[in-house]
Amino acid sequence: MSTTTMPMLETYPKSINLDRAKLAAAIDTLNACAQACTACADACLSEDMVAELAKCVRTNLDCADICTTTSRVLSRHTGYDANLSRSLLEACATACRSCADECARHADMHEHCRVCADACRACERACRDLLATMS
Amino acid sequence: MSTTTMPMLETYPKSINLDRAKLAAAIDTLNACAQACTACADACLSEDMVAELAKCVRTNLDCADICTTTSRVLSRHTGYDANLSRSLLEACATACRSCADECARHADMHEHCRVCADACRACERACRDLLATMS
Amino acid sequence: MSTTTMPMLETYPKSINLDRAKLAAAIDTLNACAQACTACADACLSEDMVAELAKCVRTNLDCADICTTTSRVLSRHTGYDANLSRSLLEACATACRSCADECARHADMHEHCRVCADACRACERACRDLLATMS
Amino acid sequence: MSTTTMPMLETYPKSINLDRAKLAAAIDTLNACAQACTACADACLSEDMVAELAKCVRTNLDCADICTTTSRVLSRHTGYDANLSRSLLEACATACRSCADECARHADMHEHCRVCADACRACERACRDLLATMS
Numbered sequence: 412m413s414t415t416t417m418p419m420l421e422t423y424p425k426s427i428n429l430d431r432a433k434l435a436a437a438i439d440t441l442n443a444c445a446q447a448c449t450a451c452a453d454a455c456l457s458e459d460m461v462a463e464l465a466k467c468v469r470t471n472l473d474c475a476d477i478c479t480t481t482s483r484v485l486s487r488h489t490g491y492d493a494n495l496s497r498s499l500l501e502a503c504a505t506a507c508r509s510c511a512d513e514c515a516r517h518a519d520m521h522e523h524c525r526v527c528a529d530a531c532r533a534c535e536r537a538c539r540d541l542l543a544t545m546s
Numbered sequence: 547m548s549t550t551t552m553p554m555l556e557t558y559p560k561s562i563n564l565d566r567a568k569l570a571a572a573i574d575t576l577n578a579c580a581q582a583c584t585a586c587a588d589a590c591l592s593e594d595m596v597a598e599l600a601k602c603v604r605t606n607l608d609c610a611d612i613c614t615t616t617s618r619v620l621s622r623h624t625g626y627d628a629n630l631s632r633s634l635l636e637a638c639a640t641a642c643r644s645c646a647d648e649c650a651r652h653a654d655m656h657e658h659c660r661v662c663a664d665a666c667r668a669c670e671r672a673c674r675d676l677l678a679t680m681s
Numbered sequence: 682m683s684t685t686t687m688p689m690l691e692t693y694p695k696s697i698n699l700d701r702a703k704l705a706a707a708i709d710t711l712n713a714c715a716q717a718c719t720a721c722a723d724a725c726l727s728e729d730m731v732a733e734l735a736k737c738v739r740t741n742l743d744c745a746d747i748c749t750t751t752s753r754v755l756s757r758h759t760g761y762d763a764n765l766s767r768s769l770l771e772a773c774a775t776a777c778r779s780c781a782d783e784c785a786r787h788a789d790m791h792e793h794c795r796v797c798a799d800a801c802r803a804c805e806r807a808c809r810d811l812l813a814t815m816s
Numbered sequence: 817m818s819t820t821t822m823p824m825l826e827t828y829p830k831s832i833n834l835d836r837a838k839l840a841a842a843i844d845t846l847n848a849c850a851q852a853c854t855a856c857a858d859a860c861l862s863e864d865m866v867a868e869l870a871k872c873v874r875t876n877l878d879c880a881d882i883c884t885t886t887s888r889v890l891s892r893h894t895g896y897d898a899n900l901s902r903s904l905l906e907a908c909a910t911a912c913r914s915c916a917d918e919c920a921r922h923a924d925m926h927e928h929c930r931v932c933a934d935a936c937r938a939c940e941r942a943c944r945d946l947l948a949t950m951s
Contacts, residue, residue, distance in 0.1 A: 412818070413848040415935050419855035422927035425862045442847045443818040446891060450824035452742075453892040456735040457830045465726040466625030468738070472722075473619050473630060479884060480615040484608050486851060487858040490601030492644055495608065498637040505633045513625075522827035530820050548682070548713040550800050554720035557792035560727045577712045578683040581756060585689035587877075588757040591870040592695045600861040603873070607857075614749060621716060622723040657692035665685050736895030743889050743900060750885040754878050760871030762914055765878060768907040775903045783895075 412439040419486075427488050430544050434485060437537040441482035441503070444534035448475035448510060451527035458521065467513050467524065474510035477503050478534060485541075497545055500538045507535035547574040554621075562623050565679050569620060572672040576617035576638070579669035583610035583645060586662035593656065602648050602659065609645035612638050613669060620676075632680055635673045642670035682709045689756075697758050700814050704755060707807040711752035711773070714804035718745035718780060721797035728791065737783050737794065744780035747773050748804060755811075767815055770808045777805035817844045824891075832893050835949050839890060842942040846887035846908070849939035853880035853915060856932035863926065872918050872929065879915035882908050883939060890946075902950055905943045912940035 416435045420427065427434070452471035455464040481503040484496060511531035518525035551570045555562065562569070587606035590599040616638040619631060646666035653660035686705045690697065697704070722741035725734040751773040754766060781801035788795035821840045825832065832839070857876035860869040886908040889901060916936035923930035 413844075413851060415848050415852045415931055416855075418931045419852055419859070419928060422931060423855070423859050423862065424926075424928075438851060439818075442851060443820050446818060446843060446847060446887065447820045447824055449888050449891040450821075450828070453739060453894050454824070454828050456738055456894045457828065459732070461735055462729070462731050465731055468726055469622050469624040469723065470627070472622065472742070473627075475888075476615045476618050477634065480611045482851065483611050483854050483880075486854040487604050487608065489604040489858050489861045490648075492605070492608075495637070495640050495644055498640045499612065502630070502633040502637045505630050509627055509630055521829075523824060523829075526820055526823045526827060548709075548716060550713050550717045550796055551720075553796045554717055554724070554793060557796060558720070558724050558727065559791075559793075573716060574683075577716060578685050581683060581708060581712060581752065582685045582689055584753050584756040585686075585693070588759050588874065589689070589693050591759045591873055592693065594867070596867050596870055597864070600866055603861055604858065607877070610753075617716065618719050618745075621719040624723050624726045656694075658689060658694075661685055661688045661692060739892050739894040740897070743892065743897075746885045746888050747904065750881045753881050757874050757877065759874040760918075762875070762878075765907070765910050765914055768910045769882065772900070772903040772907045775900050779897055779900055 413442070423488055425488065428491055429541070433541050433544055437541045438482050438485050440534050440537040441478045441485070444507065444530045445475045445478040445482065447527045447530035448472070448478065451514065451523050454521070454523040464517065467517060470510045470513045471527065474506045474531060477506040481538070493545060497542060500542050504535050504538040504542070507531045507538065511535060548577070558623055560623065563626055564676070568676050568679055572676045573617050573620050575669050575672040576613045576620070579642065579665045580610045580613035580617065582662045582665035583607070583613065586649065586658050589656070589658040599652065602652060605645045605648045606662065609641045609666060612641040616673070628680060632677060635677050639670050639673040639677070642666045642673065646670060683712070693758055695758065698761055699811070703811050703814055707811045708752050708755050710804050710807040711748045711755070714777065714800045715745045715748035715752065717797045717800035718742070718748065721784065721793050724791070724793040734787065737787060740780045740783045741797065744776045744801060747776040751808070763815060767812060770812050774805050774808040774812070777801045777808065781805060818847070828893055830893065833896055834946070838946050838949055842946045843887050843890050845939050845942040846883045846890070849912065849935045850880045850883035850887065852932045852935035853877070853883065856919065856928050859926070859928040869922065872922060875915045875918045876932065879911045879936060882911040886943070898950060902947060905947050909940050909943040909947070912936045912943065916940060
């Protein structure tokens with residue numbers, strides 16, 4: 412986990428309407444998932460059987476983009492908009508689940524898909540944990 | 547509008563399960579909105595009364611990030627996942643409406659907020675038009 | 682071209698140290714190139730011969746990311762840093778040339794690579810045109 | 817540090833032409849810096865004296881975008897292009913130095929600027945360490 416996520420939350424000059432520990436965990440898990448998905452897409456491209464992994468690459472690319480954007484939105488607290496955070500977290504959990512399911516189908520054959528599937532599952536959980544504190 | 551968005555859709559080698567004209571319109575409108583929001587955030591930072599525009603900057607930054615990600619996801623058709631597209635388009639329409647409303651509050655005083663509010667309204671409409679074809 | 686890029690430049694409240702017409706052209710061309718590269722990567726994934734296009738996908742993904750970031754940096758004028766703009770424009774022109782060259786190798790066989798190669802060439806030119814005004 | 821960055825490098829199916837430990841360190845440091853810069857921009861927006869921090873916000877936004885893109889490019893190894901990696905790492909080190917310098921000017925008064933300046937310095941170092949192994 413990043414050593415600066417929590418210090419950045421703690422030095423924010425106003426109040427934050429969310430559980431800071433869960434928020435920091437979500438941000439770090441989103442960033443780890445985005446990186447794993449970016450790397451998994453690229454690893455798939457270097458497999459001899461890339462033709463069977465085309466959908467996996469696409470799902471990885473979507474998940475990386477959505478996790479990066481969600482991490483950024485959650486890193487902002489000025490003018491907090493619970494509606495938007497919730498809606499984006501729902502979309503992100505959907506992306507993580509799709510990507511975890513797709514990677515899991517190739518996890519026996521490709522270690523990078525196994526590692527990435529785990530990162531996506533952890534990220535879906537972190538999104539849902541944070542959502543649970545927002546209702 | 548970009549002169550390459552439609553040619554790229556037309557040269558995609560497989561079928562696309564969406565109305566190509568509405569899809570191209572959505573992609574171009576999302577990219578225009580992302581640019582307007584990025585520029586509006588920066589213009590707000592250069593106003594003397596930036597303290598009153600802090601929430602506007604934040605809303606612009608969120609909207610720019612979400613529009614860029616949505617444009618990318620809509621530009622991919624391999625292994626199409628209607629659930630994810632729908633969920634992300636909902637989040638994006640929410641972001642565009644929030645940003646349009648916030649910019650509209652400053653539109654009388656700041657031309658950049660007026661232009662940006664219009665771009666956000668157009669983008670919310672494009673997202674909802676595309677969503678309407680997906681149900 | 683986007684109908685809001687130039688209005689956003691014109692409503693920026695302070696002076697801009699660059700040729701506004703060349704700047705707007707660069708921003709629009711960068712966004713068009715980012716979209717073309719994102720779409721070309723995805724179209725390559727749907728080709729039967731995707732194994733021969735793996736490098737093309739990767740080059741497209743890099744070029745899309747770098748063009749999007751360069752477009753954002755050029756859309757900001759507050760606290761302008763010529764050094765950073767120049768350095769990023771150089772990296773972006775390098776990415777566009779690599780991607781144009783790679784796509785051009787497949788342009789006879791894949792129309793999406795032909796359209797994308799043209800978008801990358803135009804984008805390299807726009808970056809270099811803007812760089813030429815900055816020295 | 818992320819627990820998946822190194823496993824993703826280790827499961828890449830082909831060879832990687834870079835020192836894997838330095839590469840993993842660079843990727844993690846880039847992601848931490850991008851998060852710190854995104855959070856610092858937002859914290860600046862919530863300070864009463866935001867008008868004096870406008871340039872800091874802008875520098876943070878640029879640095880976040882460039883670090884995220886550099887992290888993505890470094891996470892891809894298929895069809896490796898040393899020229900592009902070098903050029904982007906140079907731009908990224910420039911962005912990190914600018915942002916560190918700007919944040920350092922406010923570090924006595926704002927803890928978030930102090931934490932962010934440290935993250936940017938670490939990131940500039942990681943970029944230059946990796947560059948040193950590439951020549």
